[in-house]
Amino acid sequence: MIAEAGLAALWxxxxxxxxxxxxxxIGVRRVLAAPDDESALTTxxxxxxxxxxxxxxxLAALAMAMLIAVFLRSDMSVLxxxxxxxxxxxxxxxxxxxxxxxxxxxxxxxTILGLAGGAVAIFERSLARATLTxxxxxxxxxxxxxYAFLLFASNPFARIEPAPADGQGLNPxxxxxxxxxxxxxxxxxxxxxxxxxxxxxxxLVARDVGPAFARAMRPWVLGSWIFLTLGITAGSYWxxxxxGWGGWWFWDPVENxxxxxxxxxxxxxxxxTVLATRDGLRAWTVMLAVVAxxxxxxxxxxxxxxxxxxxxxxxxxxxRGSFILALLVLYIGxxxxxxxxxxxxxxxxxxxxxxxxxxALVANNLLLSVILGVVLIGTLYPIIAAGFGxxxxxxxxxxxKAAGPVALLLVVVMAAGPLLRWRRDGWRALTSRxxxxxxxxxxxxxxxxxxxxxxxxLPLLGLAxxxxxxxxxxxxxxxxxxxxxxxxxxxxxxAHLGIAVSLAGMAAESAFTKQTLVAxxxxxxxxxxxxxxxxKGISPVIGPNWSALEAHLVARRGDAxxxxxxxxxxxxxxxxxxxSESAIATRWDGQVYTVLGQIDPSGRVQLRLWWKPFVxxxxxxxxxxxxxxxxxxxxRLLRERRARRRVEAEAWA
Amino acid sequence: xxxxxLWLPLVAFVAVLGIIASALYRPADRTVYSAMVGKPLxxxxxxxxxxxxxxxxxxxxxxxxxxxxxxxxxxxxxCVAEAPQLMALKxxxxxxxxxxxxxxxxxxxxxxxxxxxxxxxxGDDTASAVQLSLGSSGVPESFLIDGNGTILLQHxxxxxxxxxxxxxxxxxxxx
Numbered sequence: 001m002i003a004e005a006g007l008a009a010l011w012x013x014x015x016x017x018x019x020x021x022x023x024x025x026i027g028v029r030r031v032l033a034a035p036d037d038e039s040a041l042t043t044x045x046x047x048x049x050x051x052x053x054x055x056x057x058x059l060a061a062l063a064m065a066m067l068i069a070v071f072l073r074s075d076m077s078v079l080x081x082x083x084x085x086x087x088x089x090x091x092x093x094x095x096x097x098x099x100x101x102x103x104x105x106x107x108x109x110x111t112i113l114g115l116a117g118g119a120v121a122i123f124e125r126s127l128a129r130a131t132l133t134x135x136x137x138x139x140x141x142x143x144x145x146x147y148a149f150l151l152f153a154s155n156p157f158a159r160i161e162p163a164p165a166d167g168q169g170l171n172p173x174x175x176x177x178x179x180x181x182x183x184x185x186x187x188x189x190x191x192x193x194x195x196x197x198x199x200x201x202x203x204l205v206a207r208d209v210g211p212a213f214a215r216a217m218r219p220w221v222l223g224s225w226i227f228l229t230l231g232i233t234a235g236s237y238w239x240x241x242x243x244g245w246g247g248w249w250f251w252d253p254v255e256n257x258x259x260x261x262x263x264x265x266x267x268x269x270x271x272x273t274v275l276a277t278r279d280g281l282r283a284w285t286v287m288l289a290v291v292a293x294x295x296x297x298x299x300x301x302x303x304x305x306x307x308x309x310x311x312x313x314x315x316x317x318x319x320r321g322s323f324i325l326a327l328l329v330l331y332i333g334x335x336x337x338x339x340x341x342x343x344x345x346x347x348x349x350x351x352x353x354x355x356x357x358x359x360a361l362v363a364n365n366l367l368l369s370v371i372l373g374v375v376l377i378g379t380l381y382p383i384i385a386a387g388f389g390x391x392x393x394x395x396x397x398x399x400x401k402a403a404g405p406v407a408l409l410l411v412v413v414m415a416a417g418p419l420l421r422w423r424r425d426g427w428r429a430l431t432s433r434x435x436x437x438x439x440x441x442x443x444x445x446x447x448x449x450x451x452x453x454x455x456x457x458l459p460l461l462g463l464a465x466x467x468x469x470x471x472x473x474x475x476x477x478x479x480x481x482x483x484x485x486x487x488x489x490x491x492x493x494x495a496h497l498g499i500a501v502s503l504a505g506m507a508a509e510s511a512f513t514k515q516t517l518v519a520x521x522x523x524x525x526x527x528x529x530x531x532x533x534x535x536k537g538i539s540p541v542i543g544p545n546w547s548a549l550e551a552h553l554v555a556r557r558g559d560a561x562x563x564x565x566x567x568x569x570x571x572x573x574x575x576x577x578x579x580s581e582s583a584i585a586t587r588w589d590g591q592v593y594t595v596l597g598q599i600d601p602s603g604r605v606q607l608r609l610w611w612k613p614f615v616x617x618x619x620x621x622x623x624x625x626x627x628x629x630x631x632x633x634x635x636r637l638l639r640e641r642r643a644r645r646r647v648e649a650e651a652w653a
Numbered sequence: 654x655x656x657x658x659l660w661l662p663l664v665a666f667v668a669v670l671g672i673i674a675s676a677l678y679r680p681a682d683r684t685v686y687s688a689m690v691g692k693p694l695x696x697x698x699x700x701x702x703x704x705x706x707x708x709x710x711x712x713x714x715x716x717x718x719x720x721x722x723x724x725x726x727x728x729x730x731x732c733v734a735e736a737p738q739l740m741a742l743k744x745x746x747x748x749x750x751x752x753x754x755x756x757x758x759x760x761x762x763x764x765x766x767x768x769x770x771x772x773x774x775x776g777d778d779t780a781s782a783v784q785l786s787l788g789s790s791g792v793p794e795s796f797l798i799d800g801n802g803t804i805l806l807q808h809x810x811x812x813x814x815x816x817x818x819x820x821x822x823x824x825x826x827x828x
Contacts, residue, residue, distance in 0.1 A: 380669065
């Protein structure tokens, strides 16, 4: 019954989404036909769109709740549960298993989409009525496509007859607390971008591209950007400790699929600020919203169709690929066609000097777009090459060389941008304001050249620029009353500082990592970086649904207390898989990372040991960036509320 | 002109879409093809690892006789599993030349004593230099090389028992 209730909720939600599209289309058409007629705005047609959006979101959430319920109850008569769960799994993985598969994750997608649409309907007050209605119509059109995808090509509630005695289990790599939160976080990010896209479409349809639209869109862009940042940071750390190869980013197609929307959203975040505060970059902001959403759609497509070989390609199915491709054509193709026909009617906004805050933000946007292009080309190139019968993969050597220098240039612009005035500024003033950050950069560079022998060029520049950026990012706070500094300025400072911290971590990791790969005997001391690691022994361990061999390692550095590390090689029976669980010890200046490999017949144990100085800064920086985003979002919402209160108070006076 | 320019994003998008669609409908081929097949063996020279067993140089592959080049190591577990197949190939009259990756004489002696010694020569490749020049990404890997030093086949991973007759036939044909 639970599964049928879920399916019924899904069908009802789809029907409401269809209704929402029709109501919004007719309503907006009437308003646009008679722009001066106040009565068109207050018809029942337009009035109905909001409640329909809210109920549609609630129904999608109900369907998701039903799916989680059948997973928690281990109802093996539901095909999806039988294929992806097992009654003996810990409850957290039963719960997370609901979206650890294709159908469930798509249902999560539309649930978040529906809830976001409902939230727009409830909370958005400042936007013109017609624009808001068009936005909700666009949002429903997106939802409708995904409802159809679920109902016709990947029904999560399908039954299996007869029901098997037990399920096949969840991929052991996914049996990790991180998984419970990684996909939902990224999906909230992706879907938030879809809201921004709907706003852009709504503004184009209603011919209302201006500061009001930008202000309405900004919290959604900011919110989804925060979640994308968190999702990417957490995903990177998950890959780092769970996959056991010691790296934190591999330019895997699916990693790229999450990075591309982030790059586009970062660009959008900055251009929407220009539009909201200075009424510039109108067409460009609309374009970026479309690009950001198409990147998140392409991301979904790459993950779901399995056309690229990747660690994430769990579901490989061309029919599903075709369906998502069709949606891609419909939404992005439609939006771009709308852009081409309508953007001519968008009048040019305010203009500005090249040396100004706006100018720096444009430079930021261009550089981010270049990086986005590099990542997109690198990701799709193997597909193009395969079309000509050439087999190749594009990996770190290409991306590091092509995107690295552009990213460092972006860091320079990022350091200068916040120190510039809006509209018009001078080179001389900028130079004097950049003196202290420039000095920090120079000191860092000289120190590294003097003491860090043999550091490669990119990490060298990365470390020195991180020092410069760290100083430059807090510069906007100098000589300011810190208590009266607006929260969103704090947000910018924290986020930019986070980038500096993360960059320092990346550069330090790539410049100073020490690696040892050995077949070790018990008792033999091994050297990795400043640590001496000794293998004390190997013992078997039994877990809830796995058994493992565990190495007992003791790491010592100088007189510091010894660290005990226990890396495991885990054997899962449902399904049969071996995974390696790395053991990591974190110290203030880096991490000792150990992985247990195979044991050869003569009793020697393969061990991989790393010393990674300051590697934790990468994720700490990511967290700071997200925190900065959150401060900024909170600050903007607070200011808007205060402004609304003031307007209301004036209305009473 | 300006009107036309506005359609450029759509054109770019359609191009990207075409690429993706072509990949989606092309049957997936997950075989890894070697770029080394048909190319001459890169020149190398390695010292002997064990006293009494010669080292290996690429010149040895130009004597008109096809041979099997085996990249292996004493610390590699699949190499142990592969050993019986290599012994069977040797019994069938195949000359097997070895390159040991990051190994020590002591460990190698123990290894050969345990699993048998099918190798005519074992070169010592302490820095994986030969391995990298051959485009080999792990151990064990085997290369079939004809009498003129041209690579006929790259076999990634251990040779299984059912693959032995095929390899023998290929070497015979190369003669």
